[in-house]
Amino acid sequence: AQTVTQSQPEMSVQEAETVTLSCTYDTSESDYYLFWYKQPPSRQMILVIRQEAYKQQNATENRFSVNFQKAAKSFSLKISDSQLGDAAMYFCAYRSSGNTGKLIFGQGTTLQVKP
Amino acid sequence: NAGVTQTPKFQVLKTGQSMTLQCAQDMNHEYMSWYRQDPGMGLRLIHYSVGAGITDQGEVPNGYNVSRSTTEDFPLRLLSAAPSQTSVYFCASSYARAGANVLTFGAGSRLTVL
Numbered sequence: 001a002q003t004v005t006q007s008q009p010e011m012s013v014q015e016a017e018t019v020t021l022s023c024t025y026d027t028s029e030s031d032y033y034l035f036w037y038k039q040p041p042s043r044q045m046i047l048v049i050r051q052e053a054y055k056q057q058n059a060t061e062n063r064f065s066v067n068f069q070k071a072a073k074s075f076s077l078k079i080s081d082s083q084l085g086d087a088a089m090y091f092c093a094y095r096s097s098g099n100t101g102k103l104i105f106g107q108g109t110t111l112q113v114k115p
Numbered sequence: 116n117a118g119v120t121q122t123p124k125f126q127v128l129k130t131g132q133s134m135t136l137q138c139a140q141d142m143n144h145e146y147m148s149w150y151r152q153d154p155g156m157g158l159r160l161i162h163y164s165v166g167a168g169i170t171d172q173g174e175v176p177n178g179y180n181v182s183r184s185t186t187e188d189f190p191l192r193l194l195s196a197a198p199s200q201t202s203v204y205f206c207a208s209s210y211a212r213a214g215a216n217v218l219t220f221g222a223g224s225r226l227t228v229l
Binding site for chain 1: 163
């Protein structure tokens with residue numbers, strides 16, 4: 001069975017600086033998808049970024065980028081130029097390539113942004 | 116375009132009562148699922164469905180029942196509520212095909228069982 005681990009329960013960053021959230025996963029599959037979701041206090045789950053395992057190039061979405069290390073089974077999220085609105089809980093998630101679509105989540109990391 | 120709609124947003128139950136959390140999506144998604152979120156444990160899959168008439172168990176199915184009679188609706192039933200089912204519940208849906216498999220989540224339902 002696949003597992004996802006986020007070892008940082010809480011992180012903090014100064015506004016305008018860069019922070020990296022860690023995520024590791026365990027799987028025997030070769031084809032899969034990885035995601036980072038943001039959950040602000042409103043509770044809504046918002047997709048931040050997605051990575052296909054077959055792609056070697058790291059995904060980037062504006063100030064958000066990932067460092068995908070397939071061999072090490074690591075998938076970290078880098079937030080550049082942090083903004084107050086980035087404060088939230090961040091979840092790393094794994095999804096198999098099959099059509100069941102089950103998403104396996106990590107425990108979450110709470111990010112605090114200091115002004 | 117409403118996306119994924121969950122009702123109710125908040126509910127308080129007494130132990131032993133039954134209730135149904137409703138979930139509806141208007142995107143013609145094949146895949147629908149229910150998760151529960153508990154502090155320090157992330158989101159855990161309760162039940163999921165890959166199409167009308169097809170359901171399967173996730174990681175934590177005990178105490179919950181589902182059915183999928185239409186593509187749009189995927190209700191979650193608690194037959195006899197227990198305090199351990201106090202949680203925030205999320206419904207999510209997506210297309211089944213690999214290139215469009217990003218889950219869209221509902222706003223969540225906070226359930227308290229006394």
